[in-house]
Amino acid sequence: MSLAAHPRPARRRGLVTESHRKGAAVVASTLTVLPSHAPARLVVFVSGSGTNLQALLDACRDPAYGARVVAVGADRDGIAALGRAAAAGVPTFVHRVKDYPDRPSWDRAIRDATAAYEPDLLICAGFMKLFGVDFMAAFPERIINTHPALSPAFPGMHSARDALEYGVKVTGCTLFAVAGGIDDGPVIAQRAVPVEDDDDADTLHERIKVAERAMLVEYVGRMARGGWSITDRKVTVR
Ligand SMILES: Nc1nc2c(c(=O)[nH]1)N[C@@H](CN(C=O)c1ccc(C(=O)N[C@@H](CCC(=O)O)C(=O)O)cc1)CN2
Ligand SMILES: NCC(=O)N[C@@H]1O[C@H](COP(=O)([O-])[O-])[C@@H](O)[C@H]1O
Numbered sequence: 001m002s003l004a005a006h007p008r009p010a011r012r013r014g015l016v017t018e019s020h021r022k023g024a025a026v027v028a029s030t031l032t033v034l035p036s037h038a039p040a041r042l043v044v045f046v047s048g049s050g051t052n053l054q055a056l057l058d059a060c061r062d063p064a065y066g067a068r069v070v071a072v073g074a075d076r077d078g079i080a081a082l083g084r085a086a087a088a089g090v091p092t093f094v095h096r097v098k099d100y101p102d103r104p105s106w107d108r109a110i111r112d113a114t115a116a117y118e119p120d121l122l123i124c125a126g127f128m129k130l131f132g133v134d135f136m137a138a139f140p141e142r143i144i145n146t147h148p149a150l151s152p153a154f155p156g157m158h159s160a161r162d163a164l165e166y167g168v169k170v171t172g173c174t175l176f177a178v179a180g181g182i183d184d185g186p187v188i189a190q191r192a193v194p195v196e197d198d199d200d201a202d203t204l205h206e207r208i209k210v211a212e213r214a215m216l217v218e219y220v221g222r223m224a225r226g227g228w229s230i231t232d233r234k235v236t237v238r
Helices: 051-059 080-087 103-115 133-138 159-166 201-226
Strands: 014-022 025-034 040-046 067-074 092-094 121-125 143-147 170-177 187-194 228-231 234-237
Touching (some): 040 051, 040 080, 040 201, 051 121, 051 201, 067 103, 067 201, 080 092, 092 103, 121 201, 159 170, 159 201, 170 201, 187 234
Parallel strands (some): 067 092
Antiparallel strands (some): 143 170, 228 234
């Protein structure tokens, strides 16, 4: 089936939508995002040790990487990731759900704190809270999450344990564009990691994280430098 696409729009910065038509019917829609800043502005969200954040901070030291971490957001205090941000001179903000009367109030507070940094790309790197509709609506097509499993297998917060308990022989990591549900957004990249006979959840997760950091650094750099498109569930990184 051939799709008669509209002429490709000029490479404008920001968000561009193209409709692909067959006759009068729209059969697919492509959203293209080009970062508005060079280097692209990253806000990274964390809840724990922050080794993925550290990999991004290290990559951003090279001007050719094309991105810089302008802020780090968290849902809790006292985590190593916030220390990593401070050591790199990156501003941080913390919003704890329990400090707000309800979840939507928390969602709006973390949305507003994030928007103040004018991010091109928002990266969940071990962030253990689900964003709500207000947050999601403020940053369309520009929130990504690194997840320690081969999506759609093993969503949630205990993916390495769940993979071991299921008995899979190969698991891995997935970088995806955060959408409406839990860990169900369009896949940007994946890496496979074999499960060893003597793995426990910690050894398996640590091996996944080695692959995850390399995947995250590679794809965030490419997205920052060249932008990305999403057609239905298919993501193309430039
Ligand atoms: N709306 C979305 N928000 C987020 C997604 C997503 O796909 N959609 N991915 C996450 C990260 N994530 C796994 O990758 C994940 C994070 C948190 C949870 C969860 O159930 N959290 C609970 C409580 C957790 C706690 O603090 O102990 C909650 O939010 O109430 C599932 C998956 C980033 N956000
Ligand atoms: N579902 C969310 C989830 O499980 N996230 C995972 O937490 C770890 C954070 O490590 P880090 O703090 O060392 O970067 C990473 O493996 C990340 O994929």
